[in-house]
Amino acid sequence: MNAFGVHSEVGRLRKVMVHRPDLSLKRLTPSNRDELLFDDVLWVEQAQREHDQFVAEMRKRGVEVFHVHDLLTKALKTPGARQWAISHTVSPYTVGPAAVESVQRALENMSAEALATHLIGGVTRAELMQYADRDLFVHSLVASTTPDSAFILPPLPNHLFTRDSSCWLYGGVSLNPMFWPSRQLETVNIGVIYRFHPMFREAKFDFWYPDAGHGEEHDEFDIQSFGRSAIEGGDVMPIGNRTVLIGVSERTTAQMVEVLSRRLFEKGAVDRVIAVELEKKRSYMHLDVVFTFMDRDAVTIYPKVIDTTKAFSIRPGHKPWVLDVTEERSFLGAVSDALGVKQKDLRVVTTGGDAAQQEREQWDSGNNVVALSPGVVVAYSKNVYSNQKYREAGIDVVEIDGFEVGKGRGGGHCMTCPLLRDP
Numbered sequence: 503m504n505a506f507g508v509h510s511e512v513g514r515l516r517k518v519m520v521h522r523p524d525l526s527l528k529r530l531t532p533s534n535r536d537e538l539l540f541d542d543v544l545w546v547e548q549a550q551r552e553h554d555q556f557v558a559e560m561r562k563r564g565v566e567v568f569h570v571h572d573l574l575t576k577a578l579k580t581p582g583a584r585q586w587a588i589s590h591t592v593s594p595y596t597v598g599p600a601a602v603e604s605v606q607r608a609l610e611n612m613s614a615e616a617l618a619t620h621l622i623g624g625v626t627r628a629e630l631m632q633y634a635d636r637d638l639f640v641h642s643l644v645a646s647t648t649p650d651s652a653f654i655l656p657p658l659p660n661h662l663f664t665r666d667s668s669c670w671l672y673g674g675v676s677l678n679p680m681f682w683p684s685r686q687l688e689t690v691n692i693g694v695i696y697r698f699h700p701m702f703r704e705a706k707f708d709f710w711y712p713d714a715g716h717g718e719e720h721d722e723f724d725i726q727s728f729g730r731s732a733i734e735g736g737d738v739m740p741i742g743n744r745t746v747l748i749g750v751s752e753r754t755t756a757q758m759v760e761v762l763s764r765r766l767f768e769k770g771a772v773d774r775v776i777a778v779e780l781e782k783k784r785s786y787m788h789l790d791v792v793f794t795f796m797d798r799d800a801v802t803i804y805p806k807v808i809d810t811t812k813a814f815s816i817r818p819g820h821k822p823w824v825l826d827v828t829e830e831r832s833f834l835g836a837v838s839d840a841l842g843v844k845q846k847d848l849r850v851v852t853t854g855g856d857a858a859q860q861e862r863e864q865w866d867s868g869n870n871v872v873a874l875s876p877g878v879v880v881a882y883s884k885n886v887y888s889n890q891k892y893r894e895a896g897i898d899v900v901e902i903d904g905f906e907v908g909k910g911r912g913g914g915h916c917m918t919c920p921l922l923r924d925p
């Protein structure tokens with residue numbers, strides 16, 4: 503068995519990457535939380551307790567859990583990693599041309615652990631000055647006009663949602679160009695992990711996107727080339743049977759679905775991509791907030807969105823650069839067809855309660871469950887109406903608290919990046 507690869511949405515989860523709330527979440531304030539895509543500030547210690555509970559439930563069931571901060575610290579100790587991380591994070595685009603050199607030098611002076619902390623948690627001018635030369639002030643307008651407590655490098659609180667910055671599709675991984683500027687640097691950190699951490703360096707797997715190998719010798723990864731072509735892992739699901747579902751959403755463009763589909767077809771990794779169109783709206787920012795799998799033949803849906811959505815199947819065309827795109831009669835019909843389940847046998851469980859309760863629980867990630875094995879899912883305890891329905895449908899629901907961690911709008915599915923999962 504390969505060390506990494508994700509072959510379904512519900513097969514036994516064996517390895518997963520998560521991010522424990524840390525400095526980056528302490529940086530959230532009422533004035534920056536909007537731009538940082540959080541609906542409120544968090545009580546970070548409580549968020550940590552909730553996250554620890556989530557991790558404990560997974561470990562109890564045999565899942566090997568890796569933390570982003572640990573992986574990044576270790577990766578940064580590999581020769582070349584520090585330089586790659588710093589040069590991809592600190593550019594004229596992030597700190598202004600005049601400060602690039604001094605900020606890079608300052609980060610060079612940090613230990614691997616401190617560097618990981620600040621690549622995730624951002625760095626204020628005051629913090630940076632502990633590591634930087636005084637000439638930073640003389641040359642940089644950015645440094646001169648940034649107050650001490652303001653950021654020279656931004657915090658990345660959405661690292662909490664490891665689902666989005668990268669995603670595994672069968673035997674390879676995609677490092678995703680993310681839609682909002684406030685999330686784009688996450689992919690650099692995650693890229694450092696996959697490129698330089700010994701555990702990944704020693705493993706055999708493909709990079710679906712960008713098309714690059716391990717390490718600095720294949721360095722096509724350039725944050726500044728991120729244009730309109732965005733994709734986020736919350737929209738992407740390898741459901742098995744050589745099929746991938748991808749939401750075309752606020753965060754994932756049709757252009758990028760084509761790019762990734764073509765690449766997966768060229769590499770012979772999949773035969774069919776089902777693209778599902780979602781309204782571009784914060785509450786439905788990704789496919790996985792309105793639709794997730796609970797069992798081989800069971801899904802949870804937010805009916806208001808899924809009942810009316812359009813879906814298209816994309817298959818390899820007659821020439822390598824051509825794609826065959828056909829509209830499906832219904833999204834759930836296409837999903838059952840791809841799974842080899844008769845549509846009438848697909849168990850579709852809707853968000854619980856009346857219309858108002860459904861809207862509230864969808865907002866609180868009631869449809870965003872993560873399966874640990876077929877029929878066993880993790881869900882927030884606050885979604886009482888939905889959880890009860892899942893149980894009535896025969897699903898084993900493991901409840902965790904999500905009062906604080908949920909404020910960024912994500913549940914168990916968003917907070918996990920599966921690294922190894924059975925078919």
Ligand SMILES: NC(=[NH2+])NCCC[C@H](N)C(=O)O
Binds near residue numbers: 539665685787790
């Ligand atoms: N896979 C997901 N649904 N992730 C949720 C991401 C939430 C995050 N605050 C954002 O807006 O980007």
